[in-house]
Amino acid sequence: MGSMAHDTLEALYKLARQGKILTQEEMLEKYKSLWDSNLPKNLNIVRKxxxxEDYFKLGGKCLTDYYSRFSPFDQEITIGLERRVSIVLDEDGQFKMTGFIDRLTRDSAGRLRIQDYKTGGSLPTQPEIDADEQLALYQIAVEEMWPDNQGIELVWHYMQFDTTLISHRDAEQLNRLKEDYIERIKRIESAVELGSFPTNETNLCDWCEYNKICPAKGGPGAAFDNDQLELRPASEEELAALVDEYVELDGKKKGLESRLKEVRKILIACAEGGTGTRHKGSGENAVLVTLEESKKLPTRTAGQSAVKDIAALVENEGLYRQYSLLDINSLQKALDEGLLPRDLTEELRARQQVSSRETVRIKKAR
Ligand code: SF4
Known part of the structure; x- marks a missing residue:
């Protein structure tokens, strides 16, 4: 529904730029034809x-509300639709990301506005929008493309709520975001290298950006499949040599990880708070250490009572369902132990998915 609404608005603005304003009916016809030609045959709807048809109607309502508010669509000049941008995070261009801006415009004051359409069912608060990273990353790219801009605004249209939210970011916030994303990219890459990429398989994996590198989806570190059988060693001696190599590499990895932790600790101890301390190496390399404090709600690792206390507060406001997540591990345990009602047990068993797990532990040979 979200993609069809996006594609409809893209078509609407493309034509508007050429001087042709679709009527509301023409827009809805476009939406219907996109819907009919794109609806997959084996549609899997997560919410039972x-x-x-419900989603089709919801998308139609989002578009109708939007049309009423913005027609005749001449408030701003559209510079780009589904515009691909390259977000360069470091000076050397070693860390890059790609994004697509739903709509990029210039208003009468000369400001560039990065606009995003959201068709989801929850409306964020202003502080949440001010902490959102997606459009801020796009801002990094847009500033690079038009350094002499008259200001940049981040704009979200929450179509189910017929509401527009706006946020602004300054240079310091963008620099912090760049550093944070470089760190994240490094963490992901090192998780892939160490074969410890964390997974949490759900129905939503098909939409996940990482499914090409995720071991749960056949990426590096995934279980051997039949195509990989030729990797099997030819003899017992070769297998024994592989075991020795595995034990040796594992020992080296542990040693390296523990030294890495130690060095990290020392570098942090030598740093000061604020925007960050750059420790220079002997050659071209340096490390940037940033020490920041932020306030976060306690998680379960801080103790059950702290979490229960927060849950009670949210429940009192009638907001518990909105912010709570199903504890799937406890539910699985109850299912395995036969603690659930029969009907529910049957329904849940029908929805279980086969998953496999490989463990390789080093033991003494017998
Ligand atoms: S594909 Fe992998 S990384 Fe993505 S959500 Fe699923 S388990 Fe997580």
């Missing part, structure tokens, strides 16, 4: 209480 909804059918495809």
């Amino acid at each position: 209480e909804m059918i495809a």
Whole structure:
């Protein structure tokens, strides 16, 4: 539904730029034809209480509300639709990301506005929008493309709520974001290298950006499949040599990880708070250490009572369902132990997915 609404607005603005303003009916016809030609045959709807038609109507309502508010679509000049941008995070261009801006415009004051359409069912608060990273990353790219801009605004249209939210970011916030993303990229790359990429398989994996490198989806570190059988050693001696190599590499990895932790600790101890301390190496390399404090709500590792206390507060406001997540591990345990009602047990068993797990532990030979 989200993609069809996006594609409809893209078509609408493309034509508007050429001087042709679609009527509301023409826009809805476009939406219907996109819907009919793109609806997959084996549609899997995650929310069981909804059918495809419900989503179609919801998308139609989002578009109608949007049309009423913005027609005749001449408030700003559209510079780009589904514009691909390259976000360069470091000076050497070693860390880059790609993004697509739903709509990029210039308003009468000359400001560039990075606009995003959201069709989801929850409306964020202003502080949440001010902490959102997606459009801020796009801002990094847009500033690079038009350094002499008259200001940049981040704009979200929450279409189910017929609401527009706006946020602004300054240079310091963008620099912090760049450093944070460089760190994240490094963490992901090192998790892939160490074969410890964390997974949490759900129905939503098909939409996940990482599914090409995720071991749960056949990426590096995934279980051997039949195509990889030729990797099997030819003899017992070769297998024994592989075991020795594995034990040796594992020992080296542990040694390296523990030294890495120690060095990291020392570098942090030598740093000061604020925007960051750059420790220079003997050659071209340096490390940037940033010490920041932020306030976060306690998680379960801080103790059950702290979490329960927060849950009670949220429940009192009638907001518990909105912010709570199903504890799937406890539910699985109850299912395995036969603690659930029969009907529910059957329904849950029908939805279970086969998963496999490989463990390799080093033991003494017998
Ligand atoms: S594909 Fe992998 S990384 Fe993505 S959500 Fe699923 S388990 Fe997580």
